Amino acid sequence: MADGDLTLKLDDETARRLQAAADAAGRPVGDYAAGLIAEGLDGDRWQGAREALAEFDRTGESFDAETTMAEFRASVARRVASD
Structure with missing residues (x-):
């Protein structure tokens, strides 16, 4: 994974929700998921x-x-x- 590639296995429901959210945002699902991960790593929003x-x-x-x-x-x- 040193080159930044990562493969995630999601259950069907999570994959469907992720795709729907990416579609609603008008972004490719991989970019949308990467943004969510980066946001989660940027700090404790709670x-x-x-x-x-x-x-x-x-x-x-x-x-x-x-x-x-x-x-x-x-x-x-x-x-x-x-x-």
Whole structure:
């Protein structure tokens, strides 16, 4: 594999889903799969969620999504209005 070639064996369902996702993205399946692998290797995209869960476990404090989104929208509206 020193030259970058890699062969993966996927079950039929995974192969079908991968092909469908690549088709929807308008990309060749090999390129699409390589992008997914690279994205997965570039870091832990769940780190923020793990930290938030640890904070909840520590404090028991949580935020309701509707309130948080309303505050976010208001903040965006204020920033847009100030520009």
